[in-house]
Every structure is written in C-alpha cells, then in structure tokens.
Amino acid sequence: MPLGPLRPSPLVEQAAEHLRDQITGGHWPVGTKLPGETTLARELGVGRSTVREAIRALAGAGLVTTRQGAGVFVIADEVREDWRDRLRRASVADVYEIRMMIEVKAAELAAERRTEEDMAALDQALARRDAAGAESGAESDEALVDADIALHTAVVAAARNPILADLYAEFLPVLREGLLDLAAMIDLSRAEAAHGHAAHHELVEAIRDRDAARVGRAMAEEMARTATYLRGA
Template identity: 40%
Template sequence: MALRTAGRQSLVDTVVDQLKAQLTNGEWAVDDRIPTEHELAEQLAVGRNTVREAVRVLVHAGLLESRQGNGTFVRSTADPSAVLQGIRAADALDVLELRVALEAEAARLAAERRDTADMVALRGALETLRAHGDRAADADMAFHLGVVQATHNPAFIEVYRFFSVQVHESLITSLRDQEMPPIDLDTHEGLVEAIESGDPAAAERAVRELLRKPLEAVRAVAARAKSGGRTPADRSAPQPKSEI
C-alpha cells in the first residue's frame, strides 16, 4: 500500500482523503482489516492521534467499522460523500423525481408489512404534522420517514434517512420554497388509511398524489427559469408549510 506522506495543512483531512482513495481504488476489500494505527502512522509520517481521528471520521461515514479487540475493518468501498455531492449537484426536479420513486415503493411495502407499532407511530406523526404549523417541514419529514420505517427494510430506511435530509436541503436551496404548495393533510390521512388497511396500490396512489403538486410546482419553476423568467435565487425566504 503506497500512501503519500501527509503534508502540514489539515493533517486529519489529508489522511481521511488518502484512506478514502485506498478504499475506493480497491486497496482493501469489504471485510478486510486495515493496517493498525501504528502501521498507518509510520506509512504517513503522522502521529497516531491523527490516524485515530481520521479513522473515526471514516467509521462515522460508514466506510470503516471498528471491532473491539479485532481491529478496524472495511464496511464499504463506496464513499457516501460522493453520493451526497451528486445529489447536491442535481437540480430540484431530479431530486424530487427520485423521491417520488422511493416513496411510492416504500408506501407499497409499508402497506404489506406494517404492524401495530408502525400505525401508532404514523398516527402520532400525522397529529404532530397537524399541530405544528410553524415546524411543518420538519414534521412532514418525520411523517414520511415513518412510512419508510414501516417497510421494516433496514437498507431502505438508512438510504431514505440519508436521502430525505438532502432532498429537504436541495429544494430549500434551489427553490426558496415560496411557490411550493401547502401540505395536503387530507391526502396524508388517506395514505395512513391505505397503509393501515393493507392496500399497497392505494398507498402508492396516495403518495403519488401527495407529491404530484410539488412536482408540478417544481416543473413550472424550472420551465420559467429556462425560458428567462425568475431564477430560484431570486426568490425570498422559505415559508414553513410546504410539502418538501
């Protein structure tokens, strides 16, 4: 393994970048044990504390896994920050179209797999959404995450948990939210009822209806911007109640 010697500036960041490069370039495979802190410190000519901090960053990012008494192992060779950069580079319409696809399948699975605890959580999330108009965006995100959690698919849940935050930030940044339609509480209620009744087709329809108006609004904004109308940056600060 030929790692460059780290320079002076931002040593931890430098080591993080170099270890990421080794992971994504195939230096180590998933489930391989990486060299010890001492070995990496010697190779990079940095202190063990610097290596320890860099490894901690990569553990938090999901690339490495620390197993007590056994060392540190490769958990993933795909850098999640690259996914984040791709989402941030995409425009709001791209992001929202992906959200529709994810939530449509999540609603179908939730209708097939929900249990009593899931329904209690969804009903509670819906009541919170009704009651907290000044925090509607956060409450809405929690509601939609509750639908995904009812799939009982841990991979789906983790992907959506990561993705939903980026969706929210992307749309706020790109659209400033002023022209987004208000949250449709009745359709949220219909989604909960469809999941509770175990009707996958109805649950999917409800999700698509929930996101139809936001999708239309985003398309309209994109069309105006393309034709020389107002750009997203021209819009004022976001309003709190919108289906994003």
C-alpha cells in the same frame, strides 16, 4: 516525481494523498500497475500495513483496483465524487424524482409489513402534520415541511427495510432545503391545506387497511403534485 518520506502522522492519510497525487498527476496513467507494497513502503518511509490501508482508500475513491495474483492497477485518474457531495449539487427536482421512486415502493411495503407500533407512529406523525398545516406564516411553513418529512419517514420505517431507510435518510437534508425554498416562494400552508390533508390521511388509512394498491396510488398522486410545484418554481 519523487515520493519522499512522510511526517509521522496521520500516515495512512498522507500515504493515500501522495499516491493519489501520483495517479491524478499522470505519473501512473490508467492501466498502470502500481509498485508492490514493499517498494511503496520503502519509498514512503512507512510500514506495509500503512500502504495497504492507503491502497484501500484509493480503491474506495475509484482510482485503483486489486486483481488477485496480479497486483494493484490504476483504473481512473479522477477521484470518484462522494455520494453526499453529488446529492448536494443535484437539483431538488431531480432528488424529488428519486424520492418518489423510493417512497411509492416503501409505502406499498409498509401496507404489507406495518405493525401496530408503526401505525401508532404514523398516527402521531399525521396529527403533527395536521397541526402544522393549520397554522400560517414562514415559521409554520418550516414546521409543515418538517412534519411532512417526519410522516414520510415513518412510512419508510414501516416498510421494515433498514437499507431502504438508510438510503432515504441520505436524501432528507437536500430535500428539506429544497422544500423550504419552495415554501418561501408559495403559500405552502394554503397550497397544502386541502389536498395535502386529504392525501396524507388517505395514505395512512390505506396503510392501516393493508391495501398496497391504494397506498401506491395515494402516494404517487400526492408526490406528483409536489413535483409539479418544484418544476414550476
């Protein structure tokens, strides 16, 4: 399969696509060492820097790896699935299980690290959730889901770990979609009216008191309850 020259732009993307096709098409099987940069640049009609960037893209896709002093080798013939795509395909119950793991620890850290600024944000988010829970109807269910997510996001933020916050943010779009689907199947405002109100107030107060053990219990119990709804939906 000849590589052939490329159109002028965008060169890196075109180079990566051509090289990816060689790998996924079986021209370069797993374990094969790719031709050197100079050879690839000549065959593709681009500069060595373009080839270098294309190789980086292939490495990011999990297709090749660079071995110092030895060259670039094919390590897979299928593109590694993007994390966001994987999340979009996952069931909301599976996503929620991971959310539980993240949030229980985040809440415990929040109890240890929270500032007065964090408490102000938590109190504001809790008040918003209380107000949303007092309404009824489809629009109020959406407001309750959004207010609930905002409160839990404030808890994660109070953990003061930016990587944890970024990881949590990755889950939110698919999580919100799943919770809205759940709300359409049950009377969410009625189901959450008593337990949800009490559990979230307990969570915020435990963070205020810096009681990590109490926070962990409150968070685990509250989230396990929603997980039960999701599995039964």
